[in-house]
């Protein structure tokens with residue numbers, strides 16, 4: 221019977237509530253707390269309260285548009301869009317009028333941001349072109365999710381109309397992917413240097429990941445000032461080489477969402493989770509990614525017709541959990557204020 225909360229846990233929760241940064245050792249102590257215990261619900265409750273106070277009950281929705289499908293030669297083990305997975309044989313680029321229609325649909329439904337995702341070898345110039353087009357077609361802030369970039373490319377993103385970039389150092393980076401962790405961190409530094417918001421998630425979490433590997437990425441996000449950094453679980457597409465490890469449950473994701481929320485302290489503007497589900501909305505998460513176009517978790521080219529959750533459903537889940545998607549975004553408020561000063 222887990223009736224008592226360890227004094228050490230209570231001390232860490234009090235510290236987190238007072239916005240004193242949680243140390244690595246304290247984060248590891250939280251990671252040792254099991255599901256279904258009173259202590260675990262205390263962690264979730266504290267994270268929930270912290271987020272509601274800091275984000276003012278705003279439910280955020282950053283609309284993911286996957287611009288293209290390809291058998292990607294980067295062959296990240298967890299991704300369905302790889303050459304090795306063999307699900308997609310042809311390159312597909314969604315037509316510009318389809319992308320504009322998705323963006324307008326997002327805007328009509330009150331999306332707070334548009335995340336444009338590309339596969340590993342998508343031409344950077346093309347991403348800029350899409351950015352410039354959407355900048356004229358919608359007023360929704362643009363976020364790029366693409367390969368590693370240098371300062372010149374970072375400035376080009378800004379000029380094309382992007383205000384932020386999603387870029388995660390993935391769990392198993394360099395082992396399950398061909399990418400260099402340090403290079404990915406250098407890209408995050410580029411965003412900071414040129415003035416792009418950096419968006420992040422600890423991902424893609426599976427049952428095989430050790431607590432210290434997960435905590436490492438939580439601390440990286442806090443240290444580099446991520447605008448948001450919650451938790452996304454790995455989805456095993458049929459035939460995935462990661463299938464043997466299984467997947468974590470939504471409840472386990474909520475436990476990790478809560479711990480990452482406490483680690484992030486007063487740094488973030490929102491706290492994300494993926495795929496959308498309600499458990500994490502009572503554990504500190506307030507940000508969902510509705511999805512259309514390509515997705516590294518799907519066997520369908522357009523995830524809107526597959527696993528992807530639409531924006532109306534995301535907003536309905538948020539309202540049911542008493543987060544209000546109609547409030548103004550906290551993530552992009554600074555950018556909006558800066559733009560107002562400039563004009």
Ligand code: SF4
Nearest residue numbers: 292294295296299340
């Ligand atoms: S995660 Fe990105 S870079 Fe890696 S295989 Fe998938 S599309 Fe390519």
